[in-house]
Amino acid sequence: MSKVLIKGNEAVVRGALLAGCKNFFGYPITPASEIAEAAAYYFPLLGGTFLQAESEIGAINMVYGAASSPFRCMTASSSPGISLKMEGISYIAGAELPCVIIDIMRGGPGLGNIAPEQADYNQIVKGGGHGNYRLITLAPNSAQEMCDLTMLAFELSDKYRNPAVVLADGIIGQMMEPVEFPEPVQVIPERPWALKGSADSHNLVCSIELEPDRLEEHNRKLQEKYAGISRQEIRCETIHCEDAEHIFIGYGVVSRILHSVVESLRAEGIKAGLLRPITLFPFPAPQIEHFAASKKLRSFFVCELSAGQMVDDVRLAVNGRKPVHLHTRMGGNVPSVKEIVETFKASL
Amino acid sequence: MKSNILQKSDSFYDIFTRKGGTQLQSTHYCPGCGHGILHKLIAEAISDFGIQDRTVLISPVGCSVFAYYYFDVGNIQSAHGRAPAVATGYKRSNPDSIMISYQGDGDLAAIGANEILQAANRGEQMTVFFVNNAIYGMTGGQMAPTTLIGQKSTTTPRGRSAQNEGFPLRMSEIIATLEAPVYVERVMLTDTKNIARTRKAVRKALSIQIEKKGFSFVEVLSPCPTGWKMTPVNSKKWITDVLSRYFEPGLKKDVSEDRQPVIQMRPQPHFDQYHELLDIKSLSDELKDIALPEIRQVNDEIKIAGFGGQGVLSLGYALANIAMGHAYQVSWLPSYGPEMRGGTANCSVKISDLRVASPIIDNPHTLVAMNKPSLKRFENDVQPGGLILYDSGLIDTAPERKDVQVMGINATEEADALGSTKAANMIMLGAYVKLRGYLSKDYILKALPLIIKNKAFTELNEKAFKRGMELAKI
Ligand SMILES: Cc1ncc(C[n+]2csc(CCOP(=O)(O)OP(=O)(O)O)c2C)c(N)n1
Ligand code: SF4
């Protein structure tokens, strides 16, 4: 296998271009700037557009415009910039356009800091802007997945005509790992709804609907789409879960740390497992329910770089059947394996 | 031609089905409103220029939010103020299109002031029609950035005051000061003569875009009888007598004669070339002829730390690359976030025959300390039985740990002797490889120039690496 040692943020740009993305609009913000920088270099080489917008608001609205065209487009930012994009994202979701948004999360609230956090979970996974919409959310935990899930995000976003977000943290973006890059996608799906600038496509892209019944119908249709996504598109990884008495749940860099936690507990003879959501929306609730119903299982242990946001979804899935413990770090701090092991043992 | 002016053009739908309701042949605008007139002038120009099939019109937020009811072209309805950004996005993706950003004064000069300024300044290939009616029509007559001093609105019940709200913004004049815009003119929808002028301006602005010459901007003083609480007749008179005194009609900028068409040639590489263009080059493909040692059971967690500039990150990068070339699993993580305090740099490299779980190193098996603060900071973290490699030339107090293997390498001075301090990191690499023993020297000598591509260092790095191997006496 031929692999390249590459940073996650760089793998995103390669993945996007291999997925046939033609347009990148962004605004610098640490720790996502490297994505814009790599895009600025590579997009024009492949005949695409890179434009540094005037703001994240400008960038997401450029994405809205480009998403109405026959070609794939994307933007990348980090938490405060994502907050600014929310109105635009709501428009894109309302108008049912595909696009890919990369969020390399940093510490908040406010300006916070540039260190890794996972406190954008609610704003991304639950929608974030106004209105009843959802964002397909993919959570890579390696440089390889930064490439693969970016490519998948384009595929799913086209398939469902819905924005898809790659939700990562600064560590996954900064880390270098071997990545095997696939061959480029040569044909992207037809976009009959796009404005093509030709006589047969005087289409309309909009999210406005004054008539309450029709807007309700539109909302119901969106909800059906999200339900379909929830049935079809859940992805999660489980390690040592089959005989587990304790299942650790975390995504992104936390899942890597939890993997070490699980291995070290197994070495002590404790039956620990790891369940790692790869899709956050759709959330792997059925998988969690499956283990929650198991007689062997004694507890779930969630770890997040936030005050505890994903844990709400875990608790909904567990529905009181088993205890759900939570370990959190914030502000850019990342828990050590030892620290998690100790909190876990204290929870027993 | 004049008789045509207010007739329906091909670029208008015959029946406005998108509007819904029963009155499908009239617009939603109030009697005497300027929007409808301007729509017709634009539609007529689109048809006459034969650009209907490639025109995309952005409907803003404001009374013209429903422009797409009427224009039989591509339509995008955008968020408040963002039409120029949306137009930019579409145009950049599909450069043969004709973009019309149609905006009101609240949309363009208040909430969207940045978007219009930046699009104008970039010289986007688009045409902007700016309907200045000095009021927020859509939301019921609130103050606009163009509302005149003393003018009453629902949010300036005593009249706009300069002290509280500042002065009305003259957008055409502002846009005209920028380098990029090609054509900027202010016109008004009052009488036949001025409507004819407006028609001319609309056509000129569009033809500039058709010729790919750049950004054009037409500000249209437009009656809003409803917002102004005036009759249509008085509204026109108010524009002539009052509004146009502050917003002076006329040409503000026209460099269309001097500007050449801007045609961007975009490369269209074949898919076969993508990997090469994206610098996707695998070390193992390039070095596939070199025999590699058997994979061993390896689980090294290496912390490499020193001053910025000592090449600690590239030492880690080289090591991770080499190990990957030997088919080990690796991760490389630079100091990041709170770890970056104190001006020192460090990176964490994990090398294993198994999948790397956490890329974060809490307790390294190997510490490579290139300066004193780094040794101090990480010495106690090293696992018992681990290895500490330190620059004995720069660190005068040797590590105190007795439960680890400790080796001082005079890396910086040795590198100096070879020709450059910069090679100290490669001396450390040599020492590491020698002491750990699972990586092939021959492979590394071939791989180094491919990993550290600066040719000026190829020879030096090779010497330094070999010297490091010599210095690490077991
Ligand atoms: C983000 C946002 N803020 C506020 C509004 C409410 N709003 C709708 S139209 C409008 C003013 C439009 O005025 P103008 O651009 O002058 O257009 P006109 O109706 O006068 O043609 C406002 C404030 C909105 N839709 N979106
Ligand atoms: S409120 Fe004013 S701008 Fe809006 S439609 Fe009526 S007259 Fe025209």
Ligand SMILES: [Mg+2]
């Ligand atoms: Mg107005």
